[in-house]
Amino acid sequence: xxxxxxxILTLFLGFLIMSSLNNNIAFPKFGEANIGDRVSDxxxxxxxxxxxxxxxxxxxxxxESGPANIVTAIVADYRxxxxxxxxxxxxxxxxxxxxxxxxxxxxxxxxxxHPNFMLRVGSKALFGVILMTGIYISIHGxxxxxxxxxxxxxxxxxxxxxxxxxxxxxxxxxGFKILESIAGxxxxxxxxxxxIIGGSFLVNILDTGVIGELFSAGIIPxxxxxxxxxxxxxxxxxxxxxxxxxxx
Amino acid sequence: xxxxxxIVLIMLGLYGxxxxxxxxxxxxxxxIMEIGLNLFIISVGYVTDGIAPIMTTNHNTNSLIYxxxxxQALVLxxxxxxxxxxxxxxxxAKNIYSKYGTFELDEMEEE
Amino acid sequence: xxAVLLIAVPLLAAFISILNKKLAPVLLxxxxxxxxxxxxxxxxxxxxxxxxEAPYGISLVLDNYSxxxxxxxxxxxxxxxxxxxxxxxxxxxxxxVALAGLNGLLLTGDxxxxxxxxxxxxxxxxxxxxxxxxxxxxxxxxxxxxxxxSFYLLGLIILYAMxxxxxxxxMALRISSEGISAANLSLPFLFxxxxxxxxxxxxxxxxxxxxxxxxSNKLVxxxxxxxxxxxxxxxxxxxxxSVFVVSDRLGLILTxxxxxxxxxxxxxAFASTKLREILLYSxxxxxxxVIILFLEGITGWAxxxxxxxxxxxxxxxxxxxxxxDELKTDEVDNLKGIFSKNKIIGVAFTIASLSVSGLxxxxxxxxxxxxxxxxxxxxxxxxxxxxLLTSIVEGVYFVRVLIKLWYNKEDAKTxxxxxxxxxxxxxxxxxxxxxxxxxxxxxxxxxxxxxxxEIGGNE
Numbered sequence: 001x002x003x004x005x006x007x008i009l010t011l012f013l014g015f016l017i018m019s020s021l022n023n024n025i026a027f028p029k030f031g032e033a034n035i036g037d038r039v040s041d042x043x044x045x046x047x048x049x050x051x052x053x054x055x056x057x058x059x060x061x062x063x064e065s066g067p068a069n070i071v072t073a074i075v076a077d078y079r080x081x082x083x084x085x086x087x088x089x090x091x092x093x094x095x096x097x098x099x100x101x102x103x104x105x106x107x108x109x110x111x112x113x114h115p116n117f118m119l120r121v122g123s124k125a126l127f128g129v130i131l132m133t134g135i136y137i138s139i140h141g142x143x144x145x146x147x148x149x150x151x152x153x154x155x156x157x158x159x160x161x162x163x164x165x166x167x168x169x170x171x172x173x174x175g176f177k178i179l180e181s182i183a184g185x186x187x188x189x190x191x192x193x194x195x196i197i198g199g200s201f202l203v204n205i206l207d208t209g210v211i212g213e214l215f216s217a218g219i220i221p222x223x224x225x226x227x228x229x230x231x232x233x234x235x236x237x238x239x240x241x242x243x244x245x246x247x248x
Numbered sequence: 249x250x251x252x253x254x255i256v257l258i259m260l261g262l263y264g265x266x267x268x269x270x271x272x273x274x275x276x277x278x279x280i281m282e283i284g285l286n287l288f289i290i291s292v293g294y295v296t297d298g299i300a301p302i303m304t305t306n307h308n309t310n311s312l313i314y315x316x317x318x319x320q321a322l323v324l325x326x327x328x329x330x331x332x333x334x335x336x337x338x339x340x341a342k343n344i345y346s347k348y349g350t351f352e353l354d355e356m357e358e359e
Numbered sequence: 360x361x362a363v364l365l366i367a368v369p370l371l372a373a374f375i376s377i378l379n380k381k382l383a384p385v386l387l388x389x390x391x392x393x394x395x396x397x398x399x400x401x402x403x404x405x406x407x408x409x410x411x412e413a414p415y416g417i418s419l420v421l422d423n424y425s426x427x428x429x430x431x432x433x434x435x436x437x438x439x440x441x442x443x444x445x446x447x448x449x450x451x452x453x454x455x456v457a458l459a460g461l462n463g464l465l466l467t468g469d470x471x472x473x474x475x476x477x478x479x480x481x482x483x484x485x486x487x488x489x490x491x492x493x494x495x496x497x498x499x500x501x502x503x504x505x506x507x508x509s510f511y512l513l514g515l516i517i518l519y520a521m522x523x524x525x526x527x528x529x530m531a532l533r534i535s536s537e538g539i540s541a542a543n544l545s546l547p548f549l550f551x552x553x554x555x556x557x558x559x560x561x562x563x564x565x566x567x568x569x570x571x572x573x574x575s576n577k578l579v580x581x582x583x584x585x586x587x588x589x590x591x592x593x594x595x596x597x598x599x600x601s602v603f604v605v606s607d608r609l610g611l612i613l614t615x616x617x618x619x620x621x622x623x624x625x626x627x628a629f630a631s632t633k634l635r636e637i638l639l640y641s642x643x644x645x646x647x648x649v650i651i652l653f654l655e656g657i658t659g660w661a662x663x664x665x666x667x668x669x670x671x672x673x674x675x676x677x678x679x680x681x682x683x684d685e686l687k688t689d690e691v692d693n694l695k696g697i698f699s700k701n702k703i704i705g706v707a708f709t710i711a712s713l714s715v716s717g718l719x720x721x722x723x724x725x726x727x728x729x730x731x732x733x734x735x736x737x738x739x740x741x742x743x744x745x746x747l748l749t750s751i752v753e754g755v756y757f758v759r760v761l762i763k764l765w766y767n768k769e770d771a772k773t774x775x776x777x778x779x780x781x782x783x784x785x786x787x788x789x790x791x792x793x794x795x796x797x798x799x800x801x802x803x804x805x806x807x808x809x810x811x812x813e814i815g816g817n818e
Contacts, residue, residue, distance in 0.1 A: 006266035014259040017546065018252055024543045026521040030249050031296035033316055038523030039414050040293075040318040044301065045310050048415040057308030064411075070301035070314065074321035081408045081417045085463070085475035086325045088370060089482055092456045093332035095377065096486040097339040099450070145302065149328055177377055184374030188367055194409075201363040203410040212303065238335050242342070258513070265506060271498060278505055285509055285516075292520040318525075319516070322471060326512065329478045333505050336482060340501065344494045356495060 043074055058212045066208030066217035067142035075147070076220045080202045084187065087227060091184060094234040097241050106244040108167060115165050123165035130158035138228030142217040148224040152231025159236040163243055173240055176233035183230035190219060190226075250291040257284025271341045271351045275334060282330040286323050293319035362401040362421045363408060365394055365429065365462040373455035383451035384444070390455060391437045394462070398429050405468065413468065414526035420468035423807040424662070428465045428593040431666050435586050435673055436461070438787075442677050442780050443578035446490055450578075457483035457582075461590045470515050470602070471525045473594065477508050477558065484587060488571050488579050496570025503557055511554025514547040521547070527602050534604055541606030548603050552613060555598070559591040560646045561620050572639040572676075577780075580635070580680035581673050584642055589669035592646060596653040596661060600812050605654070613654060618745060620647030625752045634679045634689040637760060641715065642672055644749060651742065657733045658812055659805030660726055667714065667722045670791060674711035674784045678704055685774045691763050697774060699767045704776050707784035709761055714791045716753035722794040725801060 021027050028034060035041050042048050046055055046063045054060070057068060065077040075083055115123075134154030141147025162169050194203035209216030261281025268274050293316030299307055301317035341351065348356045372390045376383035403426065406419040436458060440447055447454060460480030467473050485501045519525060521543070522533050534544070560568050572584055599605075605613070624644030628637050645668050652661035682697065683689035698705025714721035727750065734743045794801060 003267045006263055009266070010259040010263040013262070014255055017255050020543075020546045021251070021517070024521070024546070026537075026539045026543050027517065028292075028520055030251050030291060031294050033293060033295050033520065035295065035314070035316050038316060038318065038519075039525070040316045040523075042415050043317055044314055048411045055303070055310040057303040057305060068303040070303070070317040071320045071324070074317055075324055077409060078411055078416055079321060079409075079471075082321075082325055082472055082475050084370070085472070085479050086328045088373075088456055088459070088479050089329050089332045089475070091374070092453060092479070092482050092486065093336045095452055096336050096482065096489075099453075099486065100336075100339040100343050100489060145300075149324060181374050181378050185371055188371040188374065192364075192367060192371075195361060195363065195367075198410060200406070200410045201361065201367065201408045212305075242338070258509075262506070265502060274498075274502055278502060281506070281509060285513055288513065289516050292516055319519075322516075325471075325475060329475070332478075332482060333501065336485060337498065337501055340485075340489070340494055340498045344498060347494060353495065 040074075043078055044070055046073075048078070055211065058210065061208070061210040063208050063211060065204070066211055067220055068212045068216075069142055069144065069147075072142045072147055072217075072220065072224075076141070076223050077204060077217075080191075080223070083223075083227070084191070084202070087184065087187065087230060090231060090234055091180070094180075094238050097238050101241045101244075106246065108170065109243050109245050111167065114167060119165050123161050127158050127162055130161065131155060134158065134232065135225075135228065138225050139221060140214070141224040141228075142220045143212065143214070148227025149231055151224070151228040153235060155228065155232030156235035156239060159232075160239050163239060170244075171236060171240055173237060176237050176240075180230050180233040180237070183226045183233070187223060187226050187230070190223065194219075250294070251288060254284050254288035254291055257281070257287060260284070269353045271344055271353065275337045275341065278337070279330070279334060282326070286326055286330075289319045289323045289326065293317070361406050362419060362466060363406055364397065365433075365466065366459045368393060369455045369459035369462070373452050373459065376452045376455060383455075384448045387447065387451045387455055387458075388437075388440060391433070391440060391458060394433045394458065395430075395437060398426070398433060406466075414524045414529035417467070417469045417472050418526065419466040420527075421466060422811045424593075424597065424811045425465050427662060427666070427804060427808065428590070429462065431669055432461055432465065432586060432590050432593075433458075435589065435669050436582075438673065438783050439578070439581045439586060439677075442581065442681075442783060443576070444779075446576060446578040450487055450490060453483050453486045456480075457487065461586065464590050464594050468527050469525055470518075470527060470530065470598075473598075474508060474512055474515065477511065480587070480590075481508065481558070484583060487582055491571070491574050491576055491579055493570060493574045496574060500571050507554045507557025509554070510550045510557075514550030514552075514554065517547040517550070518544075527598070531602055531604075541604050541609070544604055545606055545609040548605070548609060549612070551598070555591065555595050556616075556650075558587075559595055559650065560588060560643050561617065561650065568639055568643065569636070572642075573633070573636050575635060575676065575680050576684050577677060577680040580676035584639065584676045585669050585673040588642065588646060588672065589665050592649050592665045592668075593662070595650055596658065596665070599650070599653045600656070600658050610654065614651065614742075617647045617651045617654070618742075620644065621651075621745060621749055625749045629752055629756050632691055634691055634694065634760065635676075635683060636689075637691075637756060638672075638675050638679055641753060641756075642668070644753075645715070648746065648749075652730060655734070655737065655739070655742070657730060659809040660730050660733065662808050663722075663801055663805060664726045664730065667726050667791070667794075670787050671711040671715050671723065674707055674787050675715075677780060677784060678708050681776065681780060682774060686772060691760055694772070695763050696766050697772060698764045700773045701776055703781050703785055705765060707788040708764070710788040710791055711784075712757040712761065714795070716757050717750045718754070720792060720795050722791045722801075725795055725798050729805075 049064045065073040067073045134151045137146035138148050138151030191202040194205050195201045198205050204218040206218035208218045258281050261277045264277025295315050298313045298315035301314040369390050372386045376386050408417045460476050463476035481504050488497045621644045624640045628640035631637050714723035717723045717727040
């Protein structure tokens with residue numbers, strides 16, 4: 001009976017959404033979005049503070065926001081404050097996992113699977129490659145798809161590999177905590193420095209360079225590396241907390 | 249239509265949350281709902297024949313037709329927040345299991 | 360100085376505080392004090408972040424509306440910390456994040472940024488509620504909270520697709536200039552309303568409240584019922600007054616939902632025999648009432664009602680949770696006569712509960728009087744009747760509880776309340792009387808709040 005009511009409710013709600021979106025002339029049909037009417041237009045043309053004219057990859061310099069990846073320009077520059085909030089969400093949930101699961105004396109969870117020699121050695125060889133890719137993706141977030149969040153997750157994946165391939169492995173959680181704390185504090189401090197020098201929080205205080213070059217976009221690569229390190233250490237912490245239990 | 253598929257996913261997730269009594273299944277339903285929502289966000293910014301909003305040597309000017317980059321930035325935030333809530337939910341689930349020895353909400357003794 | 364420091368400093372402190380567990384509670388108190396003091400030095404206006412003007416960048420809005428909210432919420436937050444200091448130690452970092460999130464909610468002028476801060480403060484709230492050790496209740500809270508914020512996000516995205524902006528004032532401007540009909544806006548606004556309604560404890564969406572507040576300890580009770588509830592009500596008020604365009608049909612649906620919330624909340628409070636449950640059902644009714652006032656456009660007095668609720672709920676939940684922490688029960692019958700042994704606590708509790716039910720001399724009375732006058736001016740007699748009726752019901756069940764708690768009995772249990780809670784609740788109770796008798800302060804504040812929305816709103 002309860003399931004039936006839930007079914008009726010969800011069907012009704014779904015029908016309500018679909019029909020009213022369908023009848024809504026102001027809501028653009030799929031693929032017909034008019035970006036010219038939206039704020040995103042200014043993000044593509046980079047003309048929020050002043051109009052730079054045509055933006056050409058590899059030539060235009062000194063833009064208000066320098067990343068060639070427009071999504072990165074929004075995430076780490078135009079709406080950087082959201083990203084700070086998002087980093088905080090991940091920070092506080094990782095902290096919560098540690099609060100809920102962490103006790104002082106921990107040992108690895110007993111799993112009914114013991115990796116053999118080949119797996120242990122092979123995973124150590126792969127570990128470096130995955131770690132480097134993660135860092136590469138974090139650093140190139142302003143040029144290519146990717147950035148601090150995927151890069152950080154990849155760093156955490158390399159840690160997960162070590163955990164899975166070696167049933168005695170424990171990472172140095174204390175080190176992760178210090179890394180996480182420093183990276184987070186630096187992010188906020190960069191914002192406050194921007195407030196003091198540039199007059200508003202998280203303002204881009206460095207030269208934005210030529211669009212499309214590795215050393216461009218001012219503080220964005222720095223911020224993304226910090227985010228990468230922070231996300232990597234937080235998720236590694238979460239992995240450690242889930243794979244350990246109380247014991248000697 | 250991608251938007252309708254997204255709404256179907258959201259409603260599937262909602263149905264799961266309303267009917268399931270297993271902690272892990274509820275978390276899974278939440279994730280399905282969030283995925284549907286993320287898909288919906290992305291679909292709102294799609295422009296027919298638009299290209300990914302990244303400038304490269306091939307697409308080297310701002311006068312091309314790009315898809316709307318803002319929903320893609322928003323979805324990144326939404327995904328990360330979803331990861332955070334899922335991790336927290338699973339940690340609470342682990343605590344519930346060690347306290348009651350079950351994941352079924354109905355089998356737990358009322359406190 | 361820029362008001363963004365109200366968010367940035369707690370965040371910085373939170374990131375630093377995980378390095379040293381002993382330092383964290385001290386840091387928390389210092390930062391909370393810093394916030395209270397620094398509020399008085401910021402100049403009003405819009406604060407851009409990242410150097411990009413609104414609507415392109417995110418902007419914070421510090422006007423008289425958010426200023427009042429910031430002052431009240433930051434002070435209330437600090438008082439809750441003092442009351443429950445020994446509980447605070449384990450979750451100090453979480454509380455720092457919660458402080459940043461609450462200030463962000465009050466300040467932000469961007470609808471998506473609001474979603475981020477709902478999640479920041481929400482996740483902090485889930486963690487604060489784990490100090491109750493009722494994990495199933497926390498799990499329900501997490502699931503319902505996440506569904507609520509997802510609904511808010513869904514509504515927001517539909518709105519973005521239609522209007523093309525995320526900034527609150529720009530949104531209102533574009534809606535009126537592009538002439539989007541109110542009927543087309545109903546769906547996104549309904550979803551945003553439901554999403555925020557979950558956080559604000561409105562009745563049809565409130566099933567998490569009982570598990571969290573019905574078992575609350577002295578940190579969770581005042582923090583969620585007073586500080587969080589006040590903040591969310593103010594956020595609701597800002598969105599209803601400066602963004603929403605409510606069509607007649609949507610307005611009717613929302614009013615009916617809220618009226619059901621009021622009536623059901625009061626009925627359940629009347630039927631309950633547990634102290635914390637009575638308080639929590641009463642606060643559900645109060646939350647719905649405040650939202651109705653915002654919906655009817657009585658903004659100034661609605662803000663005053665939020666403030667009155669923050670003060671009185673802080674007193675009520677601090678005392679109720681402290682008492683149940685000590686005695687391990689909150690059945691009113693088991694608590695008979697406790698106030699006869701603790702007169703100061705008893706008087707403060709009495710004043711706060713009478714103020715909530717709207718007896719003369721207290722702040723709640725002044726607020727309700729003025730609200731009723733405005734409603735009669737608008738000739739909405741049904742609403743006025745509901746408010747009057749609920750006031751009577753509130754009066755009955757609060758007096759019933761008070762008689763039992765004051766009833767002089769020889770074997771009444773004695774509780775040692777520490778001097779911090781005694782001191783704080785009596786100061787707050789005096790404050791309720793001061794505002795209740797010396798009403799010019801309230802009238803002035805109402806004027807300044809109303810001015811904000813006449814100039815900046817979309818009237």
